[in-house]
Amino acid sequence: MMKRISLVLTSLLLLACATSAWADLSDQEFEKAIEKYLGTDKGQVALGAAVEKYFQKKQQEAGKKREEQMAAEMENQFKNPVNIAAGSSPVRGPAGAKVTIIEFSDFQCPFCKRGKDTMEQVMKKYPNDVKVVFKNLPLPMHPEANPAARAALAAGKQGKFWEMHDALFDNQGSLGTDFYTDQAKKLGLDVDKFKKDMDAPDIAAAIKADSDLAQQNGISGTPGFFVNGVAVKGAYPPDHFGMIIDRWLNGGAAPKKS
Secondary structure (H helix, E strand, O other): OHHHHHHHHHHHHHHHHOOOOOOOOOHHHHHHHHHHHHOOHHHHHHHHHHHHHHHHHHHHHHHHHHHHHHHHHHHHHHHOOOOOOOOOOOEEOOOOOOEEEEEEEOOOOHHHHHHHHHHHHHHHHOOOOEEEEEEEOOOOOOOOHHHHHHHHHHHHOOOOHHHHHHHHHHOHHHOOHHHHHHHHHHOOOOHHHHHHHHOOHHHHHHHHHHHHHHHHOOOOOOOEEEEOOEEEEOOOOHHHHHHHHHHHHOOOOOOOOO
C-alpha cells in the first residue's frame, strides 16, 4: 500500500512540478529539488492535499462500484426471488396481502429492535398490502435470545405471541426468567402452562428449524428479511423496504428512469 501511495504521489508531484523551468533538470537535480520542496511548509500542504484528493477519488470509485453491484444484485433477486414458506410461523397482517415479508430476528439484538420498529412503520403505510412472518434466529452471542424466543412461542400457544413479541423488544434490558413470567401474568396467560411450553420439545424444534432456514438462505446475522423473496440484510430504514414493496405492487417491474 505504501509503495502504491509513493508511486501515486511521485506521479502527482511530477505533474505539478514539470514546468518549463524544470524541464532541463537532470534526474538527480530533480529529485533534490523535490526533496527540498517537500521540506517546506508549502510542499507539505501540497503533499497533504494530493493524498486527500487521491483517497477521495478512490473512495468515490469504490462507492460507485458498490452501488452498481448492489443494483445488479437487486435486479437478479427480482428476477429470481427466494421462495420461503411461512409455515406455522406467527403472521401479522392481512391474509391476502400482496407482499409477504419474512423476518429473521433475535429478541436481544438492538438492531432487531430497530427492525421491529421499521416493520411497524411499513405495515402502517401498507395496511392492506403487507404482512410480516416472524421467524427466530437467536444468535449465540446473546444469552437471552433463545429463552426469549421460547417465551414468545410459548405465549403464542395461548394466542399472545405478538403481545409478548412487542414486550420483549420494548424491554430488551430486562430480559430474563422473571420478566418472562411477569409478562405472562400481565398478558393473562396460564403461567404454569406457559412455563411448561417454554421447555417443550416442539418449541425448541421450531426455533432450530427457523435458524436452519435462515442459514440455508444466506442469513447469518440479524435482522434479515425477504420481501417477496428479495433479501434485505440488516436494519434498513422504512424507505428501503418501501422501494421494494412499491416495485412488487407494480408487478416487479423496474422503475422507469426519468
